[in-house]
Amino acid sequence: MSTVKLTVNGKAVSAEVEDRTLLVHLLRDHLNLTGTHVGCDTSQCGACVVHIDGRAVKSCTVLAGQAAGSNVTTIEGIAKGDELHPMQAAFRDNHGLQCGYCTPGMIMSAIDIVHRHSGGQLDEATVRHELEGNICRCTGYHNIVKAVLDAAGRMKVAQAAE
Amino acid sequence: MGVEGIGASVVRKEDRRFITGKGRYVDDIKLVGMTHAHFIRSPHAHAKIKSIDTSEAMKMPGVVGVLTGQQIVDDKIGNLICGWAITSKDGTGMKMGAWPAMAPETVRFVGQAVAVVIAETKNQARDAAEAVVVNYEELPAVPDIRAAIAPGAPQLHPEAPGNVIYDWTIGDEGATDAAFKSAANVVSLDITNNRLVPNAMEPRAAIAEYNEPEEHFTLYTTSQNPHVARLVLSAFYNIAQEHKLRVVAPDVGGGFGSKIFIYPEEMVALWASKKVGRPVKWTGDRTEAFLTDAHGRDHLTKAEMALDKDNKITGLRVKTYANLGGYMSLFSSSVPTYLYATLLSGQYNIPNIFAEVISVYTNTVPVDAYRGAGRPEASFVVERLMETAARQLKVDPAELRKKNFITQFPHQTPVIMAYDIGDFHASLDAAMKAIDYAGFPARKAKASSEGKLRGIGVSCYIEACGIAPSKAVGSLGAGVGLWESAEVRVNPVGTIEILTGSHSHGQGHETTFCQLIAERLGVPISQVQIVHGDTDKVQFGMGTYGSRSAAVGLTAILKAMEKVEAKAKKIAAHQLEASENDIVIENGEFKVAGTDKSLALPMVALAAYTAHNLPDGMEPGLKEGAFYDPTNFTFPAGAYICEMEVDAGTGRSTFVNFVAADDFGRLINPMIVEGQVHGGLAQGIGQALLEGVVYDASGQLVTASFMDYTMPRADDLPSFKLSHTTTLCPGNPLGVKGCGEAGAIGASAAVINAITDAIGNNKLEMPATPDRVWHAIHG
Secondary structure, three states, rough: OOOOOOEOOOEEEEEEEEEOOOOOHHHHHOOOOOOOOOOOOOOOOOOEEEEOEEEEEOOOOHHHHOOOOOOEEHHOOEEOEOOOOOOOOOHHHOOOOOOOHHHHHHHHHHHHHHHHOOOOOOOOHHHHHHHHHHOOOOOOOOHHHHHHHHHHHHHHHHHHHH | OOOOOOOOOOOOOOOOHHHHOOOOOOHOOOOOOEEEEEEEEEOOOOEEEEEEEHHHHHOOOOEEEEEEEHHHHOOOOOOOOOOOOOOOOOOEOOOOOOOOOOOEEEEEEOOOOEEEEEEEEEHHHHHHHHEEEEEEEEOOOOOOOHHHOOOOOOOOOOOOHHHHHEEEEEEEEHHHHHHHOOOOEOOOOOOEEEEEOOOOOOOOOOEEEEEOOOOEEEEEOOOOOOOHHHHHHHHHOOOHHHHHHEEEEEEOOHHHHHOOOOOOHHHHHHHHHHHHHOOEEEEOOOHHHHHHHHEOOOOOEEEEEEOOOOOOEEEEEEEEEOOOOOOOOHHHHHHHOOHHHHHHOHHHEOOEEEEEEEEOOOOOOOEEEOOOOOOOHHHHHHHHHHHHHHHHHHOOOOHHHHHHHOOOOOOOOOOOOEOOOOHHHHHHHHHHHHHHHHHHHHHHHHHOOOOEEEEEEEEEEEOOOOOOHHHHHHHEOOOOOOOOOEEEEOOOOOOEEEEOOOOOOOOOOHHHHHHHHHHOHHHHHHHEEEOOEEEEOOOOOOOOOOOOOOHHHHHHHHHHHHHHHHHHHHHHHHOOOOOHHHHHEEOOOEEEEOOEEEEHHHHHHHHHHHOOOOOOOOOOEEEEEEEEOOOOOOOOEEEEEEEEOOOOOOEEEEEEEEEEEEEOOOOOOEEEEEHHHHHHHHHHHHHHHOHHHHHHHHOOEEOOOOOOOOOHHHHOOOOOOOEEOOOOOOOOOEEEEOOOOOHHHHHHHHHHHHHHHHHHHHHHHOOOOOHHHHHHHOO
């Protein structure tokens, strides 16, 4: 057992975990942040994507101990109070989700995609290519791609306003 | 009604909790004192269990118990059943072998559970499972249909000689044979419909809690039909009495059919929770999902079509072998029979049809309904045959279809179904226009000049949704009725709760069902709440599958709503001192027609509950229930056209365009309907290009993770172009038909027809991987 200290959604947290504990299980089982999901055993599906120090990472491939000292953001940490993150709002407005299980990981990946392309114009082909690490079984991706492109515009506007 | 009524693309009410990570799926639930289960599963496809030694495992840290298949048999827990009886052509019943929840003696597929470890933590249960020693004697295995029916093949169940479960026929054999004898042309095709894994993104999970003093069980489970789960668990499996079992299916992360059935893990969790006296949780991992979720499809078919000299179809003859796996799953027998062969007429006027279906046991995961369930297999047979016929007769595939379309309704097919309404020309014309069908030859020539192979594929599907009526399905062997129930509760303050037996696991019922109330009463959908998925809250229901929620579930709500409205009008008339017949409902108010007198809904509701001033003899309260049993199936139909380009050098197929024109009757929420179609198309395209289960010759599942089984990803799919044509379903008051399965039913044939057109070789099996396509091109 080890004590892992890290910052999650802006709050300093500490948990006593087995050394083999994965970050996703630290989040779900110890911190009760159940928005981050487990959809596969092989890091293929992306339902567990969170941000570690601002980068999208599959939390099922990271040991809790490896995340010690880092800043972790989960789906629960991206809205500002009642105000949704532009990506969350775009997923809702474009019907970019159905059962909702892959959605948190999708949104966290999508935010990272937009951040990494903040300099240029994001196009459909790029979004489709970069979403390859996230599997959705419900939407056929059609509306997810629309949502990401929509959010890219909204995030630019929000950034310009800041 | 205004912006939130029927036909409005209202943004979903349920989304907020999903996009903020506040959904509540089974694995998110923790109970006080909860233990964790880990199953020990057979590594062999077919074997006898010689012994199981649990002694070392019992000593491992945190272990609460290790339970075996023999113990579940000793405790007289029932075997799993198939709930739809099929009679063979010789008049005998289907030959069902016993399926215990954990195998006591013999295992028949890789992944079948033989024992379970219950421990304080999931990791402790996994660790201890490593210490359980199972001694197997391997038996020869039959992992596919051909091996299972070969002479001298190993026998899986003593009840089923030759591994044949039933040999079933439908249609008129003599008349069909005569049609073929007098045919001007006969077209024939051998078709494999590849086995698929549904792969809902949320793995199956169950938490069982036994309350000893109350002798009461609670089961939280990933189910599409919690009431049917409770019924089957109590009536057939001897686990708990129906009134002593609460089944809750909270947020469920996709189903696609795989969560209709009752699985061994749910049964074992319930049984084990009583054995160990603690709540027991099991959450499957993805490989367990591959190994134990019911698979879909898996047919071998020989299909023949007879045509006269004018290219009118005169007969269809089909012989299909269906692989049902090692055991018969809950609805498995109905899928390749009444959900498949009854749709073999497609959209066409075919006077003579005869189909024979032989279902067989193999050493594979049980096969059951998966999105479309039988209808995709039927549509693929019919639409591949149509394409083959057009090529053989050297006529345009769209024109051949138009020549044979059914145009008069109602239309009785030779295989039970009576299509109530449709306009197949309208949907095909819409799709042809959307893809510029007329301009295709020029596009093909241009692609050819650039060294690319271009093809176009048409697929005109029909399906039967809202399986019904109960009396009819009962006469065909169904073990349940297929109605739906609902209750509408208007609370004293005028807010409304809809209790429904339909279950939502991505379909958006929490929004669409509220839209009906908004339409009827003129209240905002925020004033309406859907209650579902809990047998303690909703009295009964049949769940969600087969695109039945709108046609059957929503109609049940409408029926209950009509009763509520009738009573509310009586109350309003009494209060307003007007005639009941003069009361009209508008914008949440009960108005006296032609006057300015009105009463808002909350005032009517309050009057119903205060009961100070009700009409003489009226019972207080304002809630009504209804059970709705439809009079017929509904028949959504549509036309899909796909244009593809194939790289002859690599065999890689890429989409140029994919258009869909569907007729779903009235659309409650077009945005949600289109989302359903997108998802279905992705699964149909996945089947055509990417997905396929592979077993090796010994029965090992080679595709048991997302690293081995190719799931469609964003980059594999095109952006779809959708349109709708509309004929209103006459069978229900809403005119709705059902949209959830359409894409999965129609897409595969469009894709394969396009690729075979591009490469000029009609022999191509699904999934049409680059390797297969390359070989089809280069021989």
